[in-house]
Amino acid sequence: MEQIKRIFQKVIQFLSEAKTELKKVTWPSPKQTLASTSVVIIIVFIVAIYLGIVDYVLAKLVKYILG
Numbered sequence: 169m170e171q172i173k174r175i176f177q178k179v180i181q182f183l184s185e186a187k188t189e190l191k192k193v194t195w196p197s198p199k200q201t202l203a204s205t206s207v208v209i210i211i212v213f214i215v216a217i218y219l220g221i222v223d224y225v226l227a228k229l230v231k232y233i234l235g
Contacts, residue, residue: 196204
């Protein structure tokens with residue numbers, strides 16, 4: 169029973185400390201979030217195009233080599 173009590177106290181302490189740390193976080197504004205998301209989507213799109221081109225070229229090259 170004592171062990172369960174200690175575990176419960178540790179959980180309470182952890183949640184309390186987590187709450188304290190979350191108050192220190194500087195959250196981005198909606199404008200910053202939108203800007204960061206846009207950058208990520210654009211970069212993913214560019215990388216996808218690049219990998220698509222590389223895949224196409226390598227597929228043609230393998231097809232040419234193997235006949």
